[in-house]
Amino acid sequence: MQILQTAAALQAQTETWRREGQRIGLVPTMGALHEGHLQLVRAAAQHCDVVIVSIFVNPTQFNNPDDYRLYPRLPEADAELLGPAGCTALFLPTVEEMYPRPAVLHFDFGSLERVMEGAQRPGHFNGVATVVSKLFHLCRPHRAYFGQKDFQQVAIVRQLVQDLSFDLELIAYPTIREADGLAMSSRNRRLTSEARAVAPVLYQALQQAEQLVHEHAAPDAVRTAATAMLGQQPSVTLEYFEVADAVTLQPVTEWQPGQEVALCLAAQIGGVRLIDNIVAKVA
Structure with missing residues (x-):
């Protein structure tokens, strides 16, 4: 090389x-x-x-x-x-x-x-x-x-x-994840052991949001549920959780059949900023 x-x-x-x-x-x-x-x-x-x-x-x-x-x-x-x-x-x-x-x-x-x-x-x-x-x-x-x-x-x-x-x-x-779901990132090296133990909640919030999309919960309800779940962790400071059109990246206010949506978040955990996302398809 x-x-x-x-x-x-x-x-x-x-x-x-x-x-x-x-x-x-x-x-x-x-x-x-x-x-x-x-x-x-x-x-x-x-x-x-x-x-x-x-x-x-x-x-x-x-x-x-x-x-x-x-x-x-x-x-x-x-x-x-x-x-x-x-x-x-x-x-x-x-x-x-x-x-x-x-x-x-x-x-x-x-x-x-x-x-x-x-x-x-x-x-x-x-x-x-x-x-x-x-x-x-x-x-x-x-x-x-x-x-x-x-x-x-x-x-x-x-x-x-x-x-x-x-x-x-x-x-x-596609994103590569650790066994507990945390998206692999160079910034993960900066997480303390305590922050690392909490960090998988980001993926858990995305998974919950994906399930709600499949259940046709309203986009605002998806955002609210994810924000509430992450808010239960004192060490997590959520910067945003967005339900966006996967092509235009603009916030989704109502579902369109067959639409692909990007569930995206950014949060600080123990002073380390992490991002993650899942793409879900509206049935």
Whole structure:
């Protein structure tokens, strides 16, 4: 496995692979890798000739300086996991390499980013779109792999690919969970033992909400029930629980037969911010 640290080295390598007719897969990450990331790498290795994994904790998508400072960084341990999973090249740039000058371009994704994560974290998706655009230009992948846990991010990147005509296929893989249902996340490493014991309640609230959708409880009743369940845990501070259309991400007020809805939440547990979601289909 190669380790590339500069944009020039990455571009030179990807251009060589392109000339050779190799199909390139890209898995963008912020590191502190877990099984969810490795699933994406293995999937990319199965369908592509070469796999690039990027590890870059992108400062422009953090609106909380402490969250950026505390984000786990484990490049050596991550590198040991990637080779066996099928990674061909690890792109490990510095902030100065990715942003030799401050980025001034501004993305506006309209209603897609005015809800949920976009509403709670102003500027977050502008930072995501900026760094993802840079990676797409540098890597020129045929396929790019993302995890469905970041449901809104996938929708934003899909819109980015469409609007800027990136010549690639966007692949989203289902969320990987621990045995107790907690969605795998790099931030889980920051949970204390007490917070970790409570954290599965997030998935339990989503499961209850999914059941209520199948029972045709009103969307507002679904929100209320999930909020009440999470409110029973003193250590959980709910930021939002939304029942949204799975395509537009706009809040659902009444059911449409056959409609897919995204049940999405964000909460702080012991000072660690976690997100999760389930997609349910209205009968």
